[in-house]
Amino acid sequence: MLTLAILGFLYEQPLHGYELKSRITGLTGHVRPVSDGALYPAITRLEKAGLLVRRTEPGSGAAPRHALELTAAGREELRRRLADPEQAEITDQIRFFALAAFLHHLEDPAAQAAVLRRRLAFLEAPSSFFYDGEGAPVTAEREPNPFRRGMLLVARASSAAERAWLGETIGELERASR
Incomplete structure (x- = not known):
């Protein structure tokens, strides 16, 4: 996800490292904060791979900025990466949201719709956080623990909202690609 976010934000405009870190933190929030110990080695790897370059600019003090x-x-x-995301970028909500934040850079509406259809298929597959003794998913209606029941109800509502958005957006993209 970090590499995708770096590429996505730099696709939009050149940034200084601290600006990039701030935007990535805004995207992932408190859920997955980015540390300097993760960001700067990732930048170095991308630079060595020829995917980004550093330009030295004069700083406000004596030190130059990159x-x-x-x-x-x-x-x-x-x-x-946008056209063929890893499975974890489809199944993990935070990683999917990072992918979705930059999906507009994939200019083909049919390709965008294909990515969204993968997410929709994942959301439509039966799943649960909890399973009974026979391996069957536990529904909110069958969950006696009020905290787990709350988790299941919130997940259900969130999933329903996301599926509705996905269906609407896929329809729009399919109409645009005709």
């Missing part, structure tokens, strides 16, 4: 900018290969890598 602006990060995607290369053509970096832009292509983002589009590739």
